[in-house]
Amino acid sequence: MKIIVDAMGGDHAPGEVVLGAVNAAKELGINIVLVGNEEKIKLYLDEQDPRIEIVNAQEVIGNDEPPVMAVRTKKNASIPKGLRLLKEGYGKAMVSAGSTGALMAGGLFTLGRFEGIERPAIATMFPTRKKPALLLDIGANSECKPKNLAQFAVMGSIYYREIMGVESPKVGLLNIGVEEEKGNSLVKTAYGMLKELKNINFCGNVEPRDFFDGNFDVVVCDGFTGNIFLKTVEGLGFFLLDQLKDEIKRNITYALGALLIKPVFNAVKAKMDYSEYGGAMFLGLDGILVKCHGSSDQKAIFNGIKVAKKFVENDILFELKEAIKEIEGEIKC
Amino acid sequence: MKIIVDAMGGDHAPGEVVLGAVNAAKELGINIVLVGNEEKIKLYLDEQDPRIEIVNAQEVIGNDEPPVMAVRTKKNASIPKGLRLLKEGYGKAMVSAGSTGALMAGGLFTLGRFEGIERPAIATMFPTRKKPALLLDIGANSECKPKNLAQFAVMGSIYYREIMGVESPKVGLLNIGVEEEKGNSLVKTAYGMLKELKNINFCGNVEPRDFFDGNFDVVVCDGFTGNIFLKTVEGLGFFLLDQLKDEIKRNITYALGALLIKPVFNAVKAKMDYSEYGGAMFLGLDGILVKCHGSSDQKAIFNGIKVAKKFVENDILFELKEAIKEIEGEIKC
Structure with missing residues (x-):
């Protein structure tokens, strides 16, 4: 090959x-x-x-x-x-x-x-408390129709199944509430479409704060929302790390403590490192x-x-x- | 009173x-x-x-x-x-x-x-590398028109000026790129509207990863996007903290190190604590x-x-x- x-x-x-x-x-x-x-x-x-x-x-x-x-x-x-x-x-x-x-x-x-x-999507894995979760679209399409999200769900499921070896990946819809009637008109219509699809295992809405629990394998959204999510994760991650570094510099005891738990930081950084999962895929x-x-x-x-x-x-x-x-x-x- | x-x-x-x-x-x-x-x-x-x-x-x-x-x-x-x-x-x-x-x-x-x-917004402060930044709408309106975002910008500016004592707050539009032509149709139209408004200091698009740099005082978005941002911040914050805790439990050296830098974690947590800034306001x-x-x-x-x-x-x-x-x-x- x-x-x-x-x-x-x-x-x-x-x-x-x-x-x-x-x-x-x-x-x-x-x-x-x-x-x-x-x-x-x-x-x-x-x-x-x-x-x-x-x-x-x-x-x-x-x-x-x-x-x-x-x-x-x-x-x-x-x-x-x-x-x-x-x-x-x-x-x-x-x-x-x-x-x-x-x-x-x-x-x-x-x-x-x-x-x-109609619209290819960009899909990438994020770490969670359990298995990595695939999010798509993370930025190819600023504007999406419900049908696009349905196609993303189907493609994401196949990708996840084949790459992660999970027979029937749990599919979620990124939303601001778990109830079916929550969200903007795009996600409300997409919800109805996703639950009718026979060849995916649609499990409902997932809020970003629950995303990291890892109860969903494949999460779909429009590319604007997905890109906001991706860049918030990146931005907050670096921000928190910088805050910790700034505080550690304040005195020698902290510096010593930080030295002792350096492997802890490295381990968490490694877990957060999505290069681990092979980058993003154009589906x-x-x-x-x-x-x-x-x-x-x-x-x-x-x-x-x-x-x-x-x-x-x-x-x-x-x-x-x-x-x-x-x-x-x-x-x- | x-x-x-x-x-x-x-x-x-x-x-x-x-x-x-x-x-x-x-x-x-x-x-x-x-x-x-x-x-x-x-x-x-x-x-x-x-x-x-x-x-x-x-x-x-x-x-x-x-x-x-x-x-x-x-x-x-x-x-x-x-x-x-x-x-x-x-x-x-x-x-x-x-x-x-x-x-x-x-x-x-x-x-x-x-x-x-037409639409009241919910506004709340987030910590950044500099001063706190006000984000609105964080969830009152799943669907917004460009005009709503313009009103949010005006209201947010006044709120920030009066509460934070900043004469001419820098206003940003939450987007997935900094260029004017980036984003979905809502933000593209809103951009044009915001730059014409005389009584705000509009400084362009801000990506979520730059939000935490604190170069913008007031950032506007529709309530769906704002709520996604808010819940991603909450979700990732707790997730990272849990990851650190899990790793620290692995051995006694880490536990000792963690003890030494406990005040560091507390200081960062306090900084991240948005209750510090008086909660959210319905504008x-x-x-x-x-x-x-x-x-x-x-x-x-x-x-x-x-x-x-x-x-x-x-x-x-x-x-x-x-x-x-x-x-x-x-x-x-």
């Missing part, structure tokens, strides 16, 4: 990306196509590894560039080039820690949506595209490649397509 | 509520009307205090009761009774740690909105109604009463009404 890796995406590219890809090739027994600046990539490659191939791409799309414009004008940047290779079947999946917007725009442009999908695109966090280190890239491999092996894309076809009749717009 | 206090609202009522009210009467030099079960209230009153008066209300509205139904059927519960006293002018403001829904429903029913207001109702957190202790009740007093003294309600009248011509629906 050959997996395409965008060597230039992310804060620590190409170094950490190349190292993660090399490990993946070795440990997962796959071939890697590194797309990016050949000279720079070679700095991180020890020897001639037959499992690693480089496709040169001189340009890079930055996180701050308007995505649609960037993928149209920089056709030879690593993201568009990688996506074209994927489309042509040169690799089975693609992994990138680059601009989410460019990946989405390029993905739509080059791979397209598969049949029946609904006609291709397998994994997005790793921009701050990904080699371990995160490795995990992203691992998820991509599982996606290919379990033929999840095929299953997604079949499931979306199946529910087409069930969903009334 | 006489302030009405719902003695029966909150998890620690009536004990903590009565104690907080007694302190407020003493320290703030005001009179208090305690509304609730007279017998139970008297258990917490030491002596005959001329500044404390009890108005008997046998019934209580629980947090789990459907709010609209509850305020209609339990007319003599502490919330509806207190609101009627407020409406009749028996007190200048009301403070309650009871059901938010019942307070909103009862507030709309008994006090009504003031002129020009847009034709009366001064402060909602304290359900888990309020006497200090939180005291702070709620203190904010209510400031609201009365600074004649903030009058200012809100004038400002809403003023912008009426500026806002195009």
Whole structure:
């Protein structure tokens, strides 16, 4: 199996990306196509590894560039080039820690949506008190229709089942109350749609404060709400950590105490680290595209490649397509 | 000045509520009307205090009761009774740690909105790296129009100025990106409206992860988004704390370290404690109604009463009404 890796995406590219890809090739027994600046990539490659191939791409799309414009004008940047290779079947999946917007725009442009999908979603795992929970959409669609949420629920269920090995994942709808009549018109209509779907295990509304209890496996929402949730988690996490650090600096006893429980902080940080779960997945695109966090280190890239491999092996894309076809009749717009 | 206090609202009522009210009467030099079960209230009153008066209300509205139904059927519960006293002018403001829904429903029913207001909002302070920031609406309106957000911005600015003493509070729009074109149709239209408003200091979009930097004083959003934000903060806060506790239990060194830095945790918890800032305020109702957190202790009740007093003294309600009248011509629906 050959997996395409965008060597230039992310804060620590190409170094950490190349190292993660090399490990993946070795440990997962796959071939890697590194797309990016050949000279720079070679700095991180020890020897001639037959499992690693480089496709040169001189340009890079930055996180701050308007995505649609960037993928149209920089056709030879690593993201568009990688996506074209994927489309042509040169690799089975693609992994990138680059601009989410460019990946989405390029993905739509080059791979397209598969049949029946109006809106692809971005899905990612969050830690909870129990198993990790998958949230989607975390930001691909600022505006959603109830039907989109129903499709997200179906795709999320398949993804979770295949990746986490849970037969019938519990699906929840992110809302501001647990009662059926709670929320805005989008979630109220979506609730009615979700409870009618036969091929998912819909368990009702979930409030963000209960999300972390881990009683739901797959939680759906529109991309605006999901992105608010994601960025609140990130923002509050860093804020709390900084507050603790500031307080610890106040005296020597605290500093000593902090030293003693340093492994505790590290353990919690590791648990909160969603790179552990292989990054985010674009569901609904006609291709397998994994997005790793921009701050990904080699371990995160490795995990992203691992998820991509599982996606290919379990033929999840095929299953997604079949499931979306199946529910087409069930969903009334 | 006489302030009405719902003695029966909150998890620690009536004990903590009565104690907080007694302190407020003493320290703030005001009179208090305690509304609730007279017998139970008297258990917490030491002596005959001329500044404390009890108005008997046998019934209580629980947090789990459907709010609209509850305020209609339990007319003599502490919330509806207190609101009627407020409406009749028996007190200048009301403070309650009871059901938010019942307070909103009862507030709309008994006090009504003031002129020009379509949707009252609930506003509350959050800690940040700098000064606390006011977020509204945190849950009164699941569905909002751009005009509502403009009114929230104006009301929030006045509230922040008067309570925090900041001449020209920086107003932000909660969004999933900083660029003007980001977000759903609601925030995109609201952005255009906010930047035209002359009597606020609009500074653009703010992402939840930057919210905690404290570069904005007043942040507006629809009640669905605000409630998602609020509950994510609560949920993640407790989750992180539990994770730390679990890890600390793993060995004796950690336990010792944790003991040494206990004051650090307490300091951070105190900073995160929004009861510090006097609870949440219903803005847009034709009366001064402060909602304290359900888990309020006497200090939180005291702070709620203190904010209510400031609201009365600074004649903030009058200012809100004038400002809403003023912008009426500026806002195009």
